[in-house]
Amino acid sequence: MSTEEKSLNFIEQIIEEDLKNGLSKNKLRFRFPPEPNGYLHIGHASAICLNFGLGIDYQAPVNLRFDDTNPAKEEQEYVDAIKRDIEWLGYQWANECYASDYFQQLYDWAVEFVKKGKAYVDSQSSEEMAKQKGTPTQAGTNSPYRNRSVEENLDLLKRMKNGEFPNGTHILRAKIDMAHTNMLMRDPIMYRILHSHHHRTGDQWCIYPMYDWAHGESDYLEQISHSFCTLEFLPHRELYDWFLDQVYDSTKVRPKQREFARRNLSHTVVSKRKLLQLVEEKHVSGWDDPRMSTISGMRRRGYPPMAIRNFAKTIGIAKRTNLIDVSLLEFCVREELNKTTHRVMAVLNPVKLIITNYPEGKEEWLEAENNPEEEVMTYRKVPFAKELYIEREDFQEEANKKFFRLTLGTEVRLKNAYIIKGESVVKDADGNITEIHCTYDTDSRSGSGTEASQRKVKGTIHWVSIQHAIPAEVRIYDRLFSHESPDGNKEIDFKEFINPNSLEVITGYVEPSLQSAKNLDQFQFQRLGYFCVDKDSSAEKLVFNKTVGLRDTWAKVEAKD
RNA sequence: UGGUCUAUGGUGUAAUGGUAACACUACGGUUUUUGGUGCCGUCUUUCUAGGUUCGAGUCCUAGUAGACCAACCA
Numbered sequence: 001m002s003t004e005e006k007s008l009n010f011i012e013q014i015i016e017e018d019l020k021n022g023l024s025k026n027k028l029r030f031r032f033p034p035e036p037n038g039y040l041h042i043g044h045a046s047a048i049c050l051n052f053g054l055g056i057d058y059q060a061p062v063n064l065r066f067d068d069t070n071p072a073k074e075e076q077e078y079v080d081a082i083k084r085d086i087e088w089l090g091y092q093w094a095n096e097c098y099a100s101d102y103f104q105q106l107y108d109w110a111v112e113f114v115k116k117g118k119a120y121v122d123s124q125s126s127e128e129m130a131k132q133k134g135t136p137t138q139a140g141t142n143s144p145y146r147n148r149s150v151e152e153n154l155d156l157l158k159r160m161k162n163g164e165f166p167n168g169t170h171i172l173r174a175k176i177d178m179a180h181t182n183m184l185m186r187d188p189i190m191y192r193i194l195h196s197h198h199h200r201t202g203d204q205w206c207i208y209p210m211y212d213w214a215h216g217e218s219d220y221l222e223q224i225s226h227s228f229c230t231l232e233f234l235p236h237r238e239l240y241d242w243f244l245d246q247v248y249d250s251t252k253v254r255p256k257q258r259e260f261a262r263r264n265l266s267h268t269v270v271s272k273r274k275l276l277q278l279v280e281e282k283h284v285s286g287w288d289d290p291r292m293s294t295i296s297g298m299r300r301r302g303y304p305p306m307a308i309r310n311f312a313k314t315i316g317i318a319k320r321t322n323l324i325d326v327s328l329l330e331f332c333v334r335e336e337l338n339k340t341t342h343r344v345m346a347v348l349n350p351v352k353l354i355i356t357n358y359p360e361g362k363e364e365w366l367e368a369e370n371n372p373e374e375e376v377m378t379y380r381k382v383p384f385a386k387e388l389y390i391e392r393e394d395f396q397e398e399a400n401k402k403f404f405r406l407t408l409g410t411e412v413r414l415k416n417a418y419i420i421k422g423e424s425v426v427k428d429a430d431g432n433i434t435e436i437h438c439t440y441d442t443d444s445r446s447g448s449g450t451e452a453s454q455r456k457v458k459g460t461i462h463w464v465s466i467q468h469a470i471p472a473e474v475r476i477y478d479r480l481f482s483h484e485s486p487d488g489n490k491e492i493d494f495k496e497f498i499n500p501n502s503l504e505v506i507t508g509y510v511e512p513s514l515q516s517a518k519n520l521d522q523f524q525f526q527r528l529g530y531f532c533v534d535k536d537s538s539a540e541k542l543v544f545n546k547t548v549g550l551r552d553t554w555a556k557v558e559a560k561d
Numbered sequence: 562u563g564g565u566c567u568a569u570g571g572u573g574u575a576a577u578g579g580u581a582a583c584a585c586u587a588c589g590g591u592u593u594u595u596g597g598u599g600c601c602g603u604c605u606u607u608c609u610a611g612g613u614u615c616g617a618g619u620c621c622u623a624g625u626a627g628a629c630c631a632a633c634c635a
Binding site: 007008009013033034035037067069070072073126129130133134135136137138139140167168170171181182183184186189191192193194208210211212214215231232233234235236259261263266314315316317318319320321322323324325327328331332334338339343369372373402404405413414415416417419446447453456457459460461462524526527528550551552 | 562563564565566567568571572573574575576577584585586593594595596597598599627628629630631632633634635
């Protein structure tokens with residue numbers, strides 16, 4: 001154990017306080033409660049990492065609970081995807097739970113509420129009820145059905161449950177206070193009639209509990225000690241506690257709801273409704289399209305799970321409204337990838353380079369470091385020959401002194417190979433360069449130990465041997481949106497939001513060692529960025545997705561000139 | 562025009578009445594067989610006004626600004 005002082009966020013302070021006040025440590029229990037109506041996205045990362053992180057820190061169980069109280073929107077596919085994503089992030093839940101597991105208990109409690117005069121069946125239309133509810137500045141008025149007899153309420157509730165009424169004809173409401181300043185306390189709905197097939201309970205139920213009625217009671221049934229949610233649920237806390245008061249047995253743990261601010265990421269849309277729209281209207285290939293802000297999209301894009309966890313840790317937990325710059329996320333991704341990825345050579349925009357004094361037909365297999373950051377260095381062999389591809393941007397016939405790469409008459413090192421000197425170019429009729437001719441210093445091979453191999457030249461460029469290189473499909477993704485504000489309530493306008501160039505597919509040439517790359521294997525293409533292999537059964541070529549670029553100082557230097 | 566929550570650099574988070582700090586970004590230097598990485602540095606911060614206190618980012622009051630609340634969604 002280190003004595004290093006760790007500052008606690010306000011959530012951890014609440015837990016410490018409760019522990020100090022007598023809550024025993026083995027009663028700690030947390031939960032992550034997604035609704036299975038979409039895929040998890042980066043906006044969920046904070047809640048996931050908070051709850052599962054607390055579970056790890058306090059060695060307490062964390063339940064994964066699906067808040068499946070609205071069968072109209074929920075599907076098994078989403079349940080599966082959520083489980084997959086949480087596992088991929090490296091977390092384990094203690095129990096897989098469903099709000100629907102508690103439907104019977106919830107119903108039995110509701111019957112008790114009715115018997116005690118704490119709930120009644122209202123038979124107005126939703127419009128009428130909305131009118132009676134008042135506004136934030138104006139008290140509501142009582143429903144004409146508010147004082148129905150217990151017997152009548154019991155009978156109606158039973159018939160609601162038995163499916164005797166169509167949707168929308170009756171609801172069960174808690175009887176609290178229609179004049180309460182908190183609108184959620186104005187006789188909130190507990191059950192609505194919904195003749196809808198549920199992905200787990202099938203057609204067993206046709207009345208479904210509302211969030212407020214199901215959530216706190218589910219926490220209680222699972223004996224969750226701390227129920228953390230986002231700030232928009234803060235006004236719900238009073239109702240959460242009211243419902244709990246009605247069923248609470250003082251020998252049990254009483255769950256405590258506390259709220260933290262949801263994180264907003266600049267230039268990123270994370271509303272499930274909008275992500276669903278992108279999928280359904282086929283603007284993207286699916287929920288796991290690498291342009292999506294979903295966890296599964298980021299996985300396919302090559303984001304390492306630890307990067308997402310570190311990101312969540314770095315942005316912390318607080319209550320202020322916020323807009324986090326995506327550059328922080330990208331920093332976390334690079335930080336992780338830098339430690340682990342092999343540096344390999346690929347040329348995405350090739351131009352032919354011929355070494356005039358290199359023997360025709362000769363090939364050499366040169367040794368290359370996999371990753372200069374590795375503690376124990378590993379190496380691979382790369383083939384070298386007379387004709388190479390280099391990056392078109394790595395050559396200029398004449399250049400200013402800030403250009404570190406190949407020009408006519410200057411020397412650069414071919415990474416892992418020889419020092420070469422630009423001699424001449426061949427152009428087509430339009431003046432485009434088709435070949436660059438150079439000579440090499442025969443004594444300068446990397447690692448040969450000769451004096452020439454130690455020479456400093458002003459630049460190093462990457463290359464691939466034309467006869468050995470593998471053509472590969474390289475998909476370069478932009479972030480899908482470039483809208484400054486987070487979601488808001490505005491309708492999504494695809495013309496405004498979608499960058500039509502958000503996906504660029506090109507053919508690049510990669511070194512032959514990548515032939516055996518596996519799905520999601522990650523590489524840093526020298527000076528081009530981080531890429532991951534995306535195995536696509538329909539594609540014959542190797543397919544790479546661009547994960548994230550390197551820090552692009554080179555573009556800035558050029559911009560300055 | 563009600564209630565609740567929030568307010569620390571460009572961004573995010575800390576400082577728990579006692580020297581305002583860490584990270585990202587930006588910029589500069591340095592190392593480098595990647596214009597990457599690493600290392601060093603610079604810039605920029607307590608919403609306003611009162612009050613309590615020896616001492617306030619922190620506590621109190623008022624103001625200002627922002628967020629949330631009127632789904633048979635969660």
